[in-house]
Amino acid sequence: MTKHMSHYVNRDLSWIEFNRRVLSEAQDPTTPLLERAKFLAIVSSNLDEFMSVRVAGLQSQMKAGYTKIDFTGYTPAGLWKRLIKRTTQMVSEQYRTYREVLRGIAKEGIVFRSMEELNLTQTAAMERYFHDIVFPVLTPMAVDQSRPFPLVHTKELYLSVLLRKENESVDEEPYFAIVQVPSILPRHVALPVRSGSKRSEFILLEDLIEKHIGTLFKGYTTFAVHPFRITRNADLALNEEGAEDLLEEIEKEIRRRRWGMTVRLEVDKGMHPYALDMLKDELEVGDNVIEIDGPLDLSFLMRFCSSLPNYDNLRFERIDPVYPREFDDDDDMFQVVRERDVLVYHPYESFEAVTDFLVQAAYDPEVLAIKMTLYRVSGQSELVQALAKAAESGKQVTVVVELKARFDEERNIAWARQLEKAGCHVVYGLIGLKTHAKILLVVRREQDGLRRYVHVGTGNYNDNTAKLYTDVGLFTSHPVIGEDASALFNEMTGYSAPYEWRAFGVAPTSLKEKLYALIDREKEHALAGRPSHIIAKMNSLSNQEMIDKLYEASQAGVKIELIVRGVCCLRPGVPGRSENIRVISIVDRFLEHSRLMVFSNGGEEEVYLSSADWMTRNLNRRIELMCPVFDDRLRSMIKNMLYLNLQDNVKAHELLSTGAYGRVTNDLLPMRSQFEAKQIAMWKTYE
Known part of the structure; x- marks a missing residue:
C-alpha cells in the first residue's frame, strides 16, 4: 500500500463500485x-x-x-x-x-x-x-x-x-x-x-x-x-x-x-x-x-x-418458494415452535409462513397480546390486516412503526392510520432513532402458564421483497429470547431502565459493545493458539471503529471472511494490517440482504442473525437487534448458507486492497451460490 493511501475505502466511492457490479450483471452475456x-x-x-x-x-x-x-x-x-x-x-x-x-x-x-x-x-x-x-x-x-x-x-x-x-x-x-x-x-x-x-x-x-x-x-x-x-x-x-x-x-x-x-x-x-x-x-x-x-x-x-x-x-428460470416443511404437517404453528426452533430461508421458502403465523395468532382465542415492529410493508399487506383483526377482537396489539423509512414515508403514514383506526396501539419509535429491528412477539395463554413466541428476521415484514431478497427468519419459543423480546418492546414503547440483555444485542445501547467483545474474544483465542475464525455477512461495512477492531483481530491471527454486498470501507489484504481478511460481494438475481455471523470461539461456536449492518447509523442511530441461534441444526444450516457464498466462483467479486473489485476465478467447478442455496430450503440440509 502506497504511503498516501488511506487505511479505509471511502464509503461513496465504494458504493460506486457496488453499482458497477450491478451494471456488470447487465453486461454479462450469460x-x-x-x-x-x-x-x-x-x-x-x-x-x-x-x-x-x-x-x-x-x-x-x-x-x-x-x-x-x-x-x-x-x-x-x-x-x-x-x-x-x-x-x-x-x-x-x-x-x-x-x-x-x-x-x-x-x-x-x-x-x-x-x-x-x-x-x-x-x-x-x-x-x-x-x-x-x-x-x-x-x-x-x-x-x-x-x-x-x-x-x-x-x-x-x-x-x-x-x-x-x-x-x-x-x-x-x-x-x-x-x-x-x-x-x-x-x-x-x-x-x-x-x-x-x-x-x-x-x-x-x-x-x-x-x-x-x-x-x-x-x-x-x-x-x-x-x-x-x-x-x-x-x-x-x-x-x-x-x-x-x-x-x-x-x-x-x-x-x-x-x-x-x-x-x-x-x-x-x-x-x-x-x-x-x-x-x-x-x-x-x-x-x-x-x-x-x-x-x-x-x-x-x-x-x-x-x-x-x-x-x-x-428470463431466469422460475423459482417457486416452498412452504417450510416443518409447518407442512401440522396446522398448529404454535405446537411446532413449542417443540423446536424453525429457521425460514427466503426467497427459497415462502414468506406465507410469517403471514400465517400472525394470522393464526390474530384468530387464536388463547393469544393475549401481539407486538411487532414494522419498517417497510407492501401496499396490500396481509400482516396489517391481521394486526387490525387482532385488535378488533380485543387482543392487546402494539405496533412500533418506523415512519421515516426513506421514500416509503407516505405509505407508512397511510397504514399507520389504518392500524390506529382498528384499535392498535401505534408507537412511532424513539426521538432521533429509526426503528430498524425486525421482531414479532406473541404472548399466549397455555396450560402451564403464559408462553412467548418470537419471530426475529434479517429482512422487513414485506411479502414482495421476500420474493426478491435473501433473508432469514427465526421462529422460537426459547424463554430467554422471549424475555429479551418483552424487554425490548418495553424500552421502545415506555419508560424502562437499561436492561441486562441475556441473549440479544440491541443498538444503540449494547450491540456495538457486544460485537466488540465477540471480536476481542476471537483475538484472545488466536493469541492463545486456539481456533479463531469470524464469518460475517451484511449489506454494508463502513463504521471506522468496527473496521479497526477487525484490523486488530487480523493482526492477532484471526481468520476473517466477510460477505459484504454493498459498501465496504475496509481494505483487505494489506500486509501487517489485514492480510487475514477476505471480503467478497455477491450480486445475482436475488438481492443478498441477510445479516449473519459465526464466531468460532475456540471450538464453542456461536451463530447470530441480525437486522443491523456494521454502519455508524445502524450501530449508533437506530434500534437494531442481533439474536443468537441456539439450535445446533439451525446453526449448521446458517453455516451452510455462508459456506456456499464463500465458495461462489460465478457471481462473487473479491475486494482488492486498492478498493477495486475483481471477479472470483479459480480452477474449481462453477459454483453459483444462489442456485445451490435453494437445496438448503428444499431439503433442509442441516448436517
Whole structure:
C-alpha cells in the first residue's frame, strides 16, 4: 500500500463500485436478456437514490462551507468532483450496454420503434391513442414574464419545448415551455403488429408526445423538443424534538421535499443551447448536468420487462418458494415452535409462513397480546390486516412503526392510520432513532402458564421483497429470547431502565459493545493458539471503529471472511494490517440482504442473525437487534448458507486492497451460490 493511501475505502466511492457490479450483471452475456434489462433499471434506481441522498448531502456541506477531511481522506468538494466524474462514466457505460441489450432483444422479436419507422396502420393507431388517452392528461406550461417557471418534480420526465410564432423571424428570442410526460401512463406503448406475428413492437411515450407536440401550441411552430429530468435533495430534515406530532411533521417534510435543492439535471444529448441554459438558470443546478444518449431514466425497463407475456426463454428460470416443511404437517404453528426452533430461508421458502403465523395468532382465542415492529410493508399487506383483526377482537396489539423509512414515508403514514383506526396501539419509535429491528412477539395463554413466541428476521415484514431478497427468519419459543423480546418492546414503547440483555444485542445501547467483545474474544483465542475464525455477512461495512477492531483481530491471527454486498470501507489484504481478511460481494438475481455471523470461539461456536449492518447509523442511530441461534441444526444450516457464498466462483467479486473489485476465478467447478442455496430450503440440509 502506497504511503498516501488511506487505511479505509471511502464509503461513496465504494458504493460506486457496488453499482458497477450491478451494471456488470447487465453486461454479462450469460444473464438472460430481459434480466439484463432489469439490471439496467436497478442501476438507474440506485443512482437516483445515491444522487438524492449522498451527493445531495455533499452539496449541502459544500454550500455551508464545510471543508473538514473525513476519515478516508476526502473533503466534501474533492469527493464530489470524483463522484460526478465516476457516475458520468458509469452512465455512459450503462447506455452502451442498453444499446447492446436493445439489439439483443430485437433479434428475439422485441423491438422499440421510432415514430418515423411506423407503418400506416401503426401511425393511425398511435394517433388515436394520443388523442384519446395521452392528450387529455397533458398540460403545457409556458414560461414568460406573467408565468414564472413552474415546479419541476423530482425524478419525473419532462419535455422542454422551444417555439416561435408562425411567420416570426428566426432571429427573435424563442418562446419556452415545458410539458410533463405523465407518469400515470406506461413509458412503453404497444404497437399493433400483423395477425399471427410473434413480434412485439413498442414506442416510447415521450416520442409519441414529441411527434404530436404541435397540438398543444396552436399558432406556434415548435423547433426544438428535448427530454429532461431533475433529481432533488430527498433527505428529510426532521425537527423531532420540537414536533408535537411526528406523523404531521413528516407529512410537512414530504411536501417540502418537492422544493428540495436540485442535485442533478439529466438532458437529452444535443439539447438546444437556449433550452439548456434556461433550465440551468431556473433550476440552479450548477455543473452537475449529464447528457444522455438514449431514453432518460432506464428504470422504466423494470415495469416493461415484467409486463411482457411469454418470452420465458429470456428470463431466469422460475423459482417457486416452498412452504417450510416443518409447518407442512401440522396446522398448529404454535405446537411446532413449542417443540423446536424453525429457521425460514427466503426467497427459497415462502414468506406465507410469517403471514400465517400472525394470522393464526390474530384468530387464536388463547393469544393475549401481539407486538411487532414494522419498517417497510407492501401496499396490500396481509400482516396489517391481521394486526387490525387482532385488535378488533380485543387482543392487546402494539405496533412500533418506523415512519421515516426513506421514500416509503407516505405509505407508512397511510397504514399507520389504518392500524390506529382498528384499535392498535401505534408507537412511532424513539426521538432521533429509526426503528430498524425486525421482531414479532406473541404472548399466549397455555396450560402451564403464559408462553412467548418470537419471530426475529434479517429482512422487513414485506411479502414482495421476500420474493426478491435473501433473508432469514427465526421462529422460537426459547424463554430467554422471549424475555429479551418483552424487554425490548418495553424500552421502545415506555419508560424502562437499561436492561441486562441475556441473549440479544440491541443498538444503540449494547450491540456495538457486544460485537466488540465477540471480536476481542476471537483475538484472545488466536493469541492463545486456539481456533479463531469470524464469518460475517451484511449489506454494508463502513463504521471506522468496527473496521479497526477487525484490523486488530487480523493482526492477532484471526481468520476473517466477510460477505459484504454493498459498501465496504475496509481494505483487505494489506500486509501487517489485514492480510487475514477476505471480503467478497455477491450480486445475482436475488438481492443478498441477510445479516449473519459465526464466531468460532475456540471450538464453542456461536451463530447470530441480525437486522443491523456494521454502519455508524445502524450501530449508533437506530434500534437494531442481533439474536443468537441456539439450535445446533439451525446453526449448521446458517453455516451452510455462508459456506456456499464463500465458495461462489460465478457471481462473487473479491475486494482488492486498492478498493477495486475483481471477479472470483479459480480452477474449481462453477459454483453459483444462489442456485445451490435453494437445496438448503428444499431439503433442509442441516448436517
